Amino acid sequence: MVVNRSQEDDVSPALARTAEDELDLFDYIRVLAKYRRMTMFVCLLAMAATGTISYLWPPSYVAKASIVQPMESAGGKTGLSGLLGGAEGALLRSVMDSTNVADLYVGILESRTVVDAIISRFDLVHVYDVSESRFKTERKLRQYTNIDASEEGIVSITVEDSDPNRAAAMSNAYVEELDKQNKKLSVGQATSKRVFLETRLKEVEQKLSRIESIPAREAQVQEMLYELLMRELELARIEEAKSMPTIQVLDTAQPPERHKPKGTITKAVLAGIVSFLCVAFFAFSREYCISCRRREQDRLACGRGHSGSGESAASGRAATATNAG
Numbered sequence: 001m002v003v004n005r006s007q008e009d010d011v012s013p014a015l016a017r018t019a020e021d022e023l024d025l026f027d028y029i030r031v032l033a034k035y036r037r038m039t040m041f042v043c044l045l046a047m048a049a050t051g052t053i054s055y056l057w058p059p060s061y062v063a064k065a066s067i068v069q070p071m072e073s074a075g076g077k078t079g080l081s082g083l084l085g086g087a088e089g090a091l092l093r094s095v096m097d098s099t100n101v102a103d104l105y106v107g108i109l110e111s112r113t114v115v116d117a118i119i120s121r122f123d124l125v126h127v128y129d130v131s132e133s134r135f136k137t138e139r140k141l142r143q144y145t146n147i148d149a150s151e152e153g154i155v156s157i158t159v160e161d162s163d164p165n166r167a168a169a170m171s172n173a174y175v176e177e178l179d180k181q182n183k184k185l186s187v188g189q190a191t192s193k194r195v196f197l198e199t200r201l202k203e204v205e206q207k208l209s210r211i212e213s214i215p216a217r218e219a220q221v222q223e224m225l226y227e228l229l230m231r232e233l234e235l236a237r238i239e240e241a242k243s244m245p246t247i248q249v250l251d252t253a254q255p256p257e258r259h260k261p262k263g264t265i266t267k268a269v270l271a272g273i274v275s276f277l278c279v280a281f282f283a284f285s286r287e288y289c290i291s292c293r294r295r296e297q298d299r300l301a302c303g304r305g306h307s308g309s310g311e312s313a314a315s316g317r318a319a320t321a322t323n324a325g
Contacts (some may be wrong), residue, residue, distance in 0.1 A: 028284075035283040043275045050271035051264050059259035063167035064158045065175050066251040069101045102149035105178060105247070109147045109157065112138075114177045121173055122166065147174075154250060164255040171253030179247050186239075194236040201229045 032039065108114060119125065119137055130136035146158040157174045161167035204226045211219050 031283050031287050032280065034287075035279065039276060039279045039283075042279050043272045046275035047268040047272040051268035054262050054264040054267045057262065058162050059262070060160050060162055061164035061167045061256045062158060062160050062260050063164070063171045063253040063256055064156060064251065065171040065249070065253035066154055066156050067105070067175055067178070067247045068154055068250050069105075070248045102153045102155050105155045106147050106149050108181050109155070109174055109178055110142075111181075114174065114181065115141060117177050118170060118173055122170060127166075145170075145174075157253075159253075160260065164257075164259075168253040168255045175247065175249060182247060190236055190239040193239075194233065197229055197233040197236055201226070201233060204229060 115138055119134070119141060124141060125132060125134065125137045128137055128140045130140065144160040147155065148158075149155050157171050159167050159170045159174070161170065204222055207214065207222050208219075208226060211222075214222075
């Protein structure tokens with residue numbers, strides 16, 4: 001019987017520890033209730049601080065400009081689309097106009113050349129107060145600028161700034177810089193075409209200067225080629241000299257009358273939720289550490305109790321043996 005009681009004494013603490021390790025919903029609620037004052041204080045403090053900072057933060061304004069490809073350029077049949085007729089040519093021109101041209105515009109607007117021009121034009125190094133750092137200024141400008149192309153081929157330039165007039169001016173400046181870069185690229189292409197035609201025309205003129213020594217049929221071909229090159233050269237010179245707009249402005253950016261919503265309530269609520277989660281994590285972690293220390297103390301106390309019981313039993317057996325002797 002003594003052995004059975006010892007076994008019961010050994011099993012009971014283990015079962016008790018297992019029961020203590022099993023947590024239910026009420027344990028979590030009990031922990032949150034215990035730290036309710038701390039939770040409320042931290043959450044209210046975080047919400048009040050976030051709401052105050054958001055409310056006092058300087059307002060920002062958003063201006064937007066929209067552009068499309070010029071109708072003259074979109075309607076002309078050039079290159080491969082000019083060689084195709086009917087539905088195939090119309091489909092190819094539609095795809096090129098709505099995707100390739102818009103993506104090209106976006107790429108030019110996001111280029112370093114355009115960004116540097118905007119920074120210099122509005123002295124953004126001092127406006128953004130970035131300690132004379134051109135790299136940081138460029139990063140801030142890209143952060144406050146959004147350039148997007150729709151499926152219809154409309155390119156939108158959105159600029160955010162603390163000054164509504166500057167926001168609108170910067171959006172329109174992007175459009176002007178895009179037109180400037182487009183003209184530069186177009187003139188360069190036209191110049192290359194003119195130089196090529198002039199070189200080819202000189203070669204034909206040299207052949208025509210020796211027209212007596214070439215067959216009549218070849219002479220006729222060279223004369224026709226000369227007339228064709230002359231017409232193309234005149235067209236190239238006209239194209240090089242013209243300064244028509246390369247883009248069409250759909251919406252000019254206007255100074256916004258109302259500032260961008262600050263989202264004060266939303267930010268305050270999010271701050272409260274994050275604070276609640278942080279306090280809850282702290283509370284559960286602290287209670288877990290306290291519980292671990294308590295269980296360790298219980299194990300040590302239980303071990304000392306078993307050692308004392310064993311010594312008492314040994315003393316009793318020794319006394320019985322002495323009386324029997």
